[in-house]
Amino acid sequence: MTSQLPTDLQQLDAQDTLRHKRDEFSVPEDIVYLDGNSLGCLPKAVPARLAQVAQQEWGEHLIRSWTRNAEAAQDWMGLPDRVAAKLARLIGANANEVAVGDSTSVNTFKALAAAMSMAGERRVLLTDTENFPTDLYMAQGLNKLLGDTWELRSCLNTEIMEHLTPDVGALLFTEVDYRTGRKLDMKGLTARARELGILTVWDLAHSAGAFPVDLNGCGADFAVGCGYKYLNGGPGAPAFLFVAERHHDAAPVFLSGWMGHADPFEMARAYAPAAGARRYVVGTPQVLSLSALDEALNVFSDVDMHALRRKSLSLTDTFIRLMEPLTGQYPLTLVTPLNHEERGSQVSYRHPDAQQVMKKLIERGIVGDFRTPDILRFGFTPLYHRHADVERAVLGVRAVLEGQP
Amino acid sequence: MTSQLPTDLQQLDAQDTLRHKRDEFSVPEDIVYLDGNSLGCLPKAVPARLAQVAQQEWGEHLIRSWTRNAEAAQDWMGLPDRVAAKLARLIGANANEVAVGDSTSVNTFKALAAAMSMAGERRVLLTDTENFPTDLYMAQGLNKLLGDTWELRSCLNTEIMEHLTPDVGALLFTEVDYRTGRKLDMKGLTARARELGILTVWDLAHSAGAFPVDLNGCGADFAVGCGYKYLNGGPGAPAFLFVAERHHDAAPVFLSGWMGHADPFEMARAYAPAAGARRYVVGTPQVLSLSALDEALNVFSDVDMHALRRKSLSLTDTFIRLMEPLTGQYPLTLVTPLNHEERGSQVSYRHPDAQQVMKKLIERGIVGDFRTPDILRFGFTPLYHRHADVERAVLGVRAVLEGQP
Incomplete structure (x- = not known):
C-alpha cells in the first residue's frame, strides 16, 4: 500500500514539520490506531520515568521524595x-x-x-x-x-x-x-x-x-x-x-x-x-x-500548537476527502462539520450497522471506536499520525464496506 | 552492632514465621526505615508490573486493554x-x-x-x-x-x-x-x-x-x-x-x-x-x-493477619522495652498505650525538641517522622521489620539523645 501512496499525500508527509514527533511515541505498526481521543499512545520516555520513580524515588528515597530535591523541581x-x-x-x-x-x-x-x-x-x-x-x-x-x-x-x-x-x-x-x-x-x-x-x-x-x-x-x-x-x-x-x-x-x-x-x-x-x-x-x-x-x-x-492544529486539519480534511466516494456508495453519513472552525481532531460517521462495521475494522487493524447508537469515530493525533495512516484507514473502511475477506 | 544483638532478639527473629516476607521488598539497608505508616516500602514485584502495564497493556494493546483478557482477570x-x-x-x-x-x-x-x-x-x-x-x-x-x-x-x-x-x-x-x-x-x-x-x-x-x-x-x-x-x-x-x-x-x-x-x-x-x-x-x-x-x-x-499482628506487637513491645531506660534519663514520654488492645503498629513519644531530635535521627539513618507539635513517631511494618531493626533504632535514639557525634 505504501508504494501506492498518492503523490499529494507523500508530499504532505514530507513537508510535515511535526513528523519527527512520531519517533517519540510507541506507535504499533501493525495497526492504524485512530483512538488517541480515547487513550493516547505511549510516549517512549514514560517507561524509564516510571522505573525511576518506582525504583529510586519510591524504593530508595521513600518518604524523603516528598520534599527531596525541591530546588531541582523533583519533589513530589x-x-x-x-x-x-x-x-x-x-x-x-x-x-x-x-x-x-x-x-x-x-x-x-x-x-x-x-x-x-x-x-x-x-x-x-x-x-x-x-x-x-x-x-x-x-x-x-x-x-x-x-x-x-x-x-x-x-x-x-x-x-x-x-x-x-x-x-x-x-x-x-x-x-x-x-x-x-x-x-x-x-x-x-x-x-x-x-x-x-x-x-x-x-x-x-x-x-x-x-x-x-x-x-x-x-x-x-x-x-x-x-x-x-x-x-x-x-x-x-x-x-x-x-x-x-x-x-x-x-x-x-x-x-x-x-x-x-x-x-x-x-x-x-x-x-x-x-x-x-x-x-x-x-x-x-x-x-x-x-x-x-x-x-x-x-x-x-x-510543539507549536498552531502548527499542530494545521496538521490536524490536514489529516481530517484528507480523511474526509478520501472517504467521500464511500459516502455515496454506502449508508455512511458524515456528522463532523466540514467547516474548520467547527471541527475538533476527529471525524465521525453514522452508519446503521456501526457497531458491526467497527468490529470488522478493528479485526482488520483499523482501530477507531463505536459510540452508541450508530457512530463510527476516528480520532487523529497530529503528534504521531501521518497522511499515509489516513490512507491506510480509508482503504480499510472500503474493504470492510465492500465485504472483502 | 549486629554481632551484639541480644540473644532474645536473635531468637525472636529466628522464630519469626513472616521473616521470608522481607525478601519481597526493596528495603534500604543503609537506614532503619520506620515510616511505613507514611509510605510503605516498594514491593520488588512492582517495577516489572509497571513496565508490563506501560509497555504492553498501554503501549501495545492500547484501548483494547480496557476489556482485553477479562476472562483471565487482566482487563482494566x-x-x-x-x-x-x-x-x-x-x-x-x-x-x-x-x-x-x-x-x-x-x-x-x-x-x-x-x-x-x-x-x-x-x-x-x-x-x-x-x-x-x-x-x-x-x-x-x-x-x-x-x-x-x-x-x-x-x-x-x-x-x-x-x-x-x-x-x-x-x-x-x-x-x-x-x-x-x-x-x-x-x-x-x-x-x-x-x-x-x-x-x-x-x-x-x-x-x-x-x-x-x-x-x-x-x-x-x-x-x-x-x-x-x-x-x-x-x-x-x-x-x-x-x-x-x-x-x-x-x-x-x-x-x-x-x-x-x-x-x-x-x-x-x-x-x-x-x-x-x-x-x-x-x-x-x-x-x-x-x-x-x-x-x-x-x-x-x-499472610496470616493474626500472625502479622503478633509480630507487630512483638516489635512494638520490644521497642518500648528497649526505649524504657531512655525515658528515665531524657524528657521522653511514651504516648502509645502499653495495653495491646489499644495499640496500632507504631510507637510515639513526646519530646520538647521532637522536630530537632527527628532531624538528627534521620541524619543518622533512623527514619521515623515528626508530627506537630512534639511527637516522635516510629512505625513498624511486620512484613519487613526484624527485631534487629528495632535495636538499631533504639541505639540511634540513644546516640542522638546522648549527643554523640
Missing part, C-alpha cells in the same frame, strides 16, 4: 504544580489557574459545586442533551446532594446561544462533542454568557493537546479536562481543573483536602486554602500516574 | 474490583462492599455525604479534635457545601463513648490515632453507636494491612482507608471506601461517575448505579497507580 509535593504549569501553556491558562489530579468526573463536581454556589438565585445549570454521560451524572449527583435545588436544563449543543437566558446560573458543555467531533464556538458562547452573568464550565476532554485552547482569551470561568486522550498521559491519567484567577477568592473549595491546604504539614485543624489553583488539589496525588503524565507533557515542549 | 475495567477483592480480606469485608480508587480524602467525602444524608434529623457529625486534618477538612468542606446545616462536634478520641448521644447522626474517627498510635475499641464503639442509631465512618489509614480489621464483625457502616501506608501500594496509591452491603440500596451515590454506572459504555443519559460498591467508583481509574497497588496486595496473599 511540587509535582502537581509542575504538571499544571506544563498543561497551562496548552490551554491558554496561567500556571496558578490549573490544578492537576483526580478524575475529570471529580473535577467536574468541584467546578459545578463552585459555579452553582456563585450563581446565587439563578438556579439553572444548562448542559447538553448529548454531553458525555459522566458530566451529566456528576451534575445529577451534585444536585441530588444539594436537595435537587436547581434545574438541570438540557439543550442540543447546536442551540446553546438561544438557551442563554437570565435564569441560567452556569453552563457545562464539552467544547468538542465526543460523538460528532463538532467543535463549539467557545469564544463567542463565553462572551455571551459573561454578558448575561452566566458562569462557564468547559469540558476540554477532546480539546487539550488536540489544538490550541485559549481559556483566558475566551474569558472562561472554569474548565476541566482529561490527561489520557490527546495529552497521552496513560490510562486514567490525572485530570485537570482550571479556575480563572479572578475567581480564586470567591470560588469556594468544597473538596477541601490536605494537599490543597496552605501548609499541609502544619496539620492545622481548620482548612486554609493554598495560593492559587493548588487549593483545588484534594488528597495525596497518585504519584506514579502523575509522573507518567508529567513525562508525557514533555513531548509538547517544542 | 475489572481492575478496581479485583483490587477491592484482595483488600476486602484484610479488612473483614466482602469484595462487593469495597470500592477502590480516588484519595482517602475524596472517599471520606463520599462516605460522609452518604452517612449524613441517611442521618435524617440528627444533624451532628462527631469527630476527633485530633483527627488527621484532611478528615476534618473534608467534613468542613461538605458541610459548607450543604449550607452549614450540621454541627461538626469534636471530642477527644479517648472520650467518644460519653459523646455518643441521640443527636449524633454519624461519627468519623480514625481507628489508630496517627500521632499517638492509640487504637480505639472499634467493636465496642460501633456496637454502642448502632444501638443509638449512629452511623459509623471509620478511617482505617493506620489499620489496613497493619493488623486484622473486621469491619463486618464490628458491624461498621462505612470505612475509608489508604493504599500507600501498610498496604505498600506506592506514593499516593488509590484509596478505598467500604460501604456495608445492608446500606447499598439506601446509601446515595453523590459522586456518580461513569465508572460507577451499571453499564458505562451504554452512555445512558441518566445515572444508574452498578451493583454493589462498584457504584462508588467515580471516574476513570488511574491504571498505573492502581496496578502498583494490585501488585503490592499480592504480598499479602499468603
Whole structure:
C-alpha cells in the first residue's frame, strides 16, 4: 500500500514539520490506531520515568521524595504544580489557574459545586442533551446532594446561544462533542454568557493537546479536562481543573483536602486554602500516574500548537476527502462539520450497522471506536499520525464496506 | 552492632514465621526505615508490573486493554474490583462492599455525604479534635457545601463513648490515632453507636494491612482507608471506601461517575448505579497507580493477619522495652498505650525538641517522622521489620539523645 501512496499525500508527509514527533511515541505498526481521543499512545520516555520513580524515588528515597530535591523541581509535593504549569501553556491558562489530579468526573463536581454556589438565585445549570454521560451524572449527583435545588436544563449543543437566558446560573458543555467531533464556538458562547452573568464550565476532554485552547482569551470561568486522550498521559491519567484567577477568592473549595491546604504539614485543624489553583488539589496525588503524565507533557515542549492544529486539519480534511466516494456508495453519513472552525481532531460517521462495521475494522487493524447508537469515530493525533495512516484507514473502511475477506 | 544483638532478639527473629516476607521488598539497608505508616516500602514485584502495564497493556494493546483478557482477570475495567477483592480480606469485608480508587480524602467525602444524608434529623457529625486534618477538612468542606446545616462536634478520641448521644447522626474517627498510635475499641464503639442509631465512618489509614480489621464483625457502616501506608501500594496509591452491603440500596451515590454506572459504555443519559460498591467508583481509574497497588496486595496473599499482628506487637513491645531506660534519663514520654488492645503498629513519644531530635535521627539513618507539635513517631511494618531493626533504632535514639557525634 505504501508504494501506492498518492503523490499529494507523500508530499504532505514530507513537508510535515511535526513528523519527527512520531519517533517519540510507541506507535504499533501493525495497526492504524485512530483512538488517541480515547487513550493516547505511549510516549517512549514514560517507561524509564516510571522505573525511576518506582525504583529510586519510591524504593530508595521513600518518604524523603516528598520534599527531596525541591530546588531541582523533583519533589513530589511540587509535582502537581509542575504538571499544571506544563498543561497551562496548552490551554491558554496561567500556571496558578490549573490544578492537576483526580478524575475529570471529580473535577467536574468541584467546578459545578463552585459555579452553582456563585450563581446565587439563578438556579439553572444548562448542559447538553448529548454531553458525555459522566458530566451529566456528576451534575445529577451534585444536585441530588444539594436537595435537587436547581434545574438541570438540557439543550442540543447546536442551540446553546438561544438557551442563554437570565435564569441560567452556569453552563457545562464539552467544547468538542465526543460523538460528532463538532467543535463549539467557545469564544463567542463565553462572551455571551459573561454578558448575561452566566458562569462557564468547559469540558476540554477532546480539546487539550488536540489544538490550541485559549481559556483566558475566551474569558472562561472554569474548565476541566482529561490527561489520557490527546495529552497521552496513560490510562486514567490525572485530570485537570482550571479556575480563572479572578475567581480564586470567591470560588469556594468544597473538596477541601490536605494537599490543597496552605501548609499541609502544619496539620492545622481548620482548612486554609493554598495560593492559587493548588487549593483545588484534594488528597495525596497518585504519584506514579502523575509522573507518567508529567513525562508525557514533555513531548509538547517544542510543539507549536498552531502548527499542530494545521496538521490536524490536514489529516481530517484528507480523511474526509478520501472517504467521500464511500459516502455515496454506502449508508455512511458524515456528522463532523466540514467547516474548520467547527471541527475538533476527529471525524465521525453514522452508519446503521456501526457497531458491526467497527468490529470488522478493528479485526482488520483499523482501530477507531463505536459510540452508541450508530457512530463510527476516528480520532487523529497530529503528534504521531501521518497522511499515509489516513490512507491506510480509508482503504480499510472500503474493504470492510465492500465485504472483502 | 549486629554481632551484639541480644540473644532474645536473635531468637525472636529466628522464630519469626513472616521473616521470608522481607525478601519481597526493596528495603534500604543503609537506614532503619520506620515510616511505613507514611509510605510503605516498594514491593520488588512492582517495577516489572509497571513496565508490563506501560509497555504492553498501554503501549501495545492500547484501548483494547480496557476489556482485553477479562476472562483471565487482566482487563482494566475489572481492575478496581479485583483490587477491592484482595483488600476486602484484610479488612473483614466482602469484595462487593469495597470500592477502590480516588484519595482517602475524596472517599471520606463520599462516605460522609452518604452517612449524613441517611442521618435524617440528627444533624451532628462527631469527630476527633485530633483527627488527621484532611478528615476534618473534608467534613468542613461538605458541610459548607450543604449550607452549614450540621454541627461538626469534636471530642477527644479517648472520650467518644460519653459523646455518643441521640443527636449524633454519624461519627468519623480514625481507628489508630496517627500521632499517638492509640487504637480505639472499634467493636465496642460501633456496637454502642448502632444501638443509638449512629452511623459509623471509620478511617482505617493506620489499620489496613497493619493488623486484622473486621469491619463486618464490628458491624461498621462505612470505612475509608489508604493504599500507600501498610498496604505498600506506592506514593499516593488509590484509596478505598467500604460501604456495608445492608446500606447499598439506601446509601446515595453523590459522586456518580461513569465508572460507577451499571453499564458505562451504554452512555445512558441518566445515572444508574452498578451493583454493589462498584457504584462508588467515580471516574476513570488511574491504571498505573492502581496496578502498583494490585501488585503490592499480592504480598499479602499468603499472610496470616493474626500472625502479622503478633509480630507487630512483638516489635512494638520490644521497642518500648528497649526505649524504657531512655525515658528515665531524657524528657521522653511514651504516648502509645502499653495495653495491646489499644495499640496500632507504631510507637510515639513526646519530646520538647521532637522536630530537632527527628532531624538528627534521620541524619543518622533512623527514619521515623515528626508530627506537630512534639511527637516522635516510629512505625513498624511486620512484613519487613526484624527485631534487629528495632535495636538499631533504639541505639540511634540513644546516640542522638546522648549527643554523640
